[in-house]
Amino acid sequence: MENVMMTERLPGLDLNRLANNLNGQYIRCLDNDRLEEWPEFFVENGRYRVHPRDNRESGLEGGHWMYYASRGMMHDRVTSLRHINKYNKRYYRHMIGDTLVTSVKDDIIFASTNYFLAHTNYEGHTSLFNVGEYLDQIVLVDGQPKFLEKLVIPDTFHSHAAVVMPI
Amino acid sequence: MENVMMTERLPGLDLNRLANNLNGQYIRCLDNDRLEEWPEFFVENGRYRVHPRDNRESGLEGGHWMYYASRGMMHDRVTSLRHINKYNKRYYRHMIGDTLVTSVKDDIIFASTNYFLAHTNYEGHTSLFNVGEYLDQIVLVDGQPKFLEKLVIPDTFHSHAAVVMPI
């Protein structure tokens, strides 16, 4: 069982950089189609949520596009994706901005990061598929940063293809 | 009255980072639709200009899309925008590159930064709305970096919607 509770305070880390590096590794994992490693960016009972800005600003608590509350659920999702997406080659490519740590509370680092996601379809055409913001809760587990929660808030709520992959 | 003139030299700051952080806060302000705070990124008589690359390279001194020469003018613009844009929900999302400080002269930091601006319309469709470069003049006011001038130079000079919001 992993040690999520930290008995020591966060050391003198550059938290903006730590959170940005974590996001940098996260998007590389997705862009390189190493989906099987994706759940490992989270703690065991970590949450991954995709909740469009439109719904949030309308006060809708529901309306999530994705909601996984453990690594197990995420692994299931990856297995499923591997089955449905065998033939259509598609590429995803992220660009993220600097990460801003907005607060630290009870050893949880709260951070936000802008993202742009480009999608290249099987014909090789690229489009700006989805843009928005990551709102992350990050903890140190045995010295390694992990997502306690990754909340993706897309600005985009219509696109030519469904959002089936993690963003 | 704010203290724009600095009697001390710029301290041993990482100026690239300082200028990049200022731009990072600036785009967050716009992306989160906190327009009322936008003028506060400028000194009292700061200038905000949008001058397309096409005009500049043709030697046209004029042809600005926007030109405000004080915080007061910027506040007026925001008031106006709040009136004309009550019903159409739109989202803007910026991505900026690293900021390069090109020179420092008379306590003014000259810096350039690439930007991409994505626009999501009321139907939820996202497009790459405008790209270009920021050419900034930054000063420290009571220790806080502020824009003496922000010159936005769009590559894009035609788009499906008018540029009415600050970039």
Next chain:
Amino acid sequence: MENVMMTERLPGLDLNRLANNLNGQYIRCLDNDRLEEWPEFFVENGRYRVHPRDNRESGLEGGHWMYYASRGMMHDRVTSLRHINKYNKRYYRHMIGDTLVTSVKDDIIFASTNYFLAHTNYEGHTSLFNVGEYLDQIVLVDGQPKFLEKLVIPDTFHSHAAVVMPI
């Protein structure tokens, strides 16, 4: 003749930052249309290759869009570009992500960086023209970082205009 072989080990540099700064200068050179300086980012016998991801993942060693193996070849390319592209004004604008140094071997720094490239045509319309990854081999030449090889791997393999300029 430049001193590519280094007799001393890489000093205690922040290699991620060094590689990122080099890429930052590289894209500024291209975005500002200073093409004549482009070959200078490479060592004398440096290689510039554009090899689409689609071909690579299909196991095709060939299928390069561009392959230059010296500064001389790059200069020739620039001369040629200046001849064919006199009248159509076009702008390019890059956005790059953080650079990750993946390994260092025999004084060669191996690094990868995501890029997005926007293209603005003569009518002023901007599109996301090409996205992908840089895989760089960087060496220090007289203390200055240079590309021993820059391998561009586009995700995009169809676009509305041919890829004629360096990416």
